[in-house]
Amino acid sequence: MWYTVYQGGAWQPPVNLGSAVNSPAQEWGASFKCNHGVMGGIIFFGSGRPGGRGGWDLWQATDDEYHAVVPASLGRVKALFR
Numbered sequence: 001m002w003y004t005v006y007q008g009g010a011w012q013p014p015v016n017l018g019s020a021v022n023s024p025a026q027e028w029g030a031s032f033k034c035n036h037g038v039m040g041g042i043i044f045f046g047s048g049r050p051g052g053r054g055g056w057d058l059w060q061a062t063d064d065e066y067h068a069v070v071p072a073s074l075g076r077v078k079a080l081f082r
Contacts (some may be wrong), residue, residue, distance in 0.1 A: 001030050001045065017043075020070055021061050025049035045071075 001021055002014040016022065021043065030045040043061045052059070052073040061071040 001027060001043070003032075021045075023047065023049040043071075044074075047071075 001017045003017060004014045005012045025048045027045055027047040027049070030043060032041055032043050034041045041062075045059055045061075046056055047059050048056055049059075058074040059071040060074055062069050
């Protein structure tokens with residue numbers, strides 16, 4: 001996953017979030033919840049990475065000034081829609 005910042009009237013070059021968020025597993029559906037007025041927020045995404053509850057899990061990683069921390073599993077995606 002990557003991010004970019006709109007600054008000075010233009011989008012800046014994309015930056016990879018790095019190995020703290022990106023894994024060798026397939027990841028999808030990233031969404032960012034912004035903390036308005038301050039830098040940072042929460043990144044939500046789906047992944048089949050190891051360390052979750054199995055299958056496709058929903059993950060979150062907090063972000064402080066565009067430096068994501070190690071994601072935490074929120075549980076299986078299928079279980080969220082029952």
